[in-house]
Amino acid sequence: MIENKYSVFESELSVRPDDIDMFNHVHNSRYLDYVLAARYEQMDKNYGMSWESFKEIGFGWVVTKVCINYKRALKLGDCMSIKTGILEINEKGCAVQFEIIHKKSNKVISDGTFEYAMIDLNTGKSCKVTNDMIKAYSI
Amino acid sequence: MIENKYSVFESELSVRPDDIDMFNHVHNSRYLDYVLAARYEQMDKNYGMSWESFKEIGFGWVVTKVCINYKRALKLGDCMSIKTGILEINEKGCAVQFEIIHKKSNKVISDGTFEYAMIDLNTGKSCKVTNDMIKAYSI
Amino acid sequence: MIENKYSVFESELSVRPDDIDMFNHVHNSRYLDYVLAARYEQMDKNYGMSWESFKEIGFGWVVTKVCINYKRALKLGDCMSIKTGILEINEKGCAVQFEIIHKKSNKVISDGTFEYAMIDLNTGKSCKVTNDMIKAYSI
């Protein structure tokens, strides 16, 4: 992953049989769901400002851009570690890098970046990330 | 769950954010995927005859019938325990009962039964469950 | 399908490649999604009281029970017709029967029943179906 000033956190997840597609490996779109699951966990556990705490004050995070490289396949029964870290965060949103690593082989399965914007849950429109939020996530 | 001569086993799983639907709870069809994930784990860990070991000798299990009751909702962030146990197994297939239980409240979220048939992976057609398989699963 | 006093309506749908699982046929839980898609369309087109019109007045329909028989497999590239019809509707909810039919062969792929309850979208709790709603759906 790219070295920068922000921390990288790690979550673990197992492939679920319904993630497997006709090629007998994890379906390509499910990798995005794995990264979402990792961020969801890390928001609470590592940043101390959970998805739910944003929701309670009327905000949510939506994806505005994804670039993802598929390097190797995950298969039925595999466990993975998902590392993510903020690349940049400002009032417009944030960019997060990720790496999905095969637990047994330690090889990189997939990597890339997600860009997020914060939306007002009532209007569905994007809104400014506050200084407090930026601070909580600038670790 | 129904008391009968076969063992009941238990797996744990967490709700993944992509399982959540427009009602802000787990989408109804994902419960079937949770039961599949539990059976997949238990086939290996508890019965000692894994999904992969069936696959290696050319067989797979497919669902022929599901009856499922939705009693309460699972939500984002919830953890569940999934209990399953064989109700009946013979050369034609097997019936499995299940219960999905909310980890924190210990309340039953969903229960029901799955019926499975074994198929030949080359032909896709159903085939007889052998005595050895029935024996391995009659615990 | 069971003959009774209520109409049976029909929707068409194509298998999406992401519906295919490791057995090279449609994954079992996706059939529930197909029935939901058919009901969603028919609520608007055939009953004249759409999902959105319920949502606007603060109500939604959730599944309380599903019984589904898997008789044949749907495969990549297949088109289906989904017939659904109300079996019973009263203030507590409704029961809907369905049949998924393979367009080319005209064979029944799957059939069964869904039971639904109406919930208040603000509280998430079940509530009474009104006489006007029962009337609109009693065709």
Place this chain on the structure above:
Amino acid sequence: MIENKYSVFESELSVRPDDIDMFNHVHNSRYLDYVLAARYEQMDKNYGMSWESFKEIGFGWVVTKVCINYKRALKLGDCMSIKTGILEINEKGCAVQFEIIHKKSNKVISDGTFEYAMIDLNTGKSCKVTNDMIKAYSI
């Protein structure tokens, strides 16, 4: 879309209710499934060399990279048109650009690129795209 020497083809698709997530819009990973559905249809209808024809001779296409921009949201009940066109194809694989357009408003919902490699279905390893295949897709 980027103007280049290859044709752009178009498929139509409707949002399925199970595509909707907690934000009441189409879940981000489902857009990848929509593009797959469009390519699957266009391979047969527009290129005359279908997914199945590759499969019959032992080949399949897997995604190696995706870059996707989410510009607007698709919602329950929406219909879309999915335009895709080859940007480059050679013996190593191909790059495909896409645009998902909202049918009613004609606005661009999402765009981006997919990169694909061809794999040998028996070994699961990538293999060379033949001249005949390149020719069929160079339209």
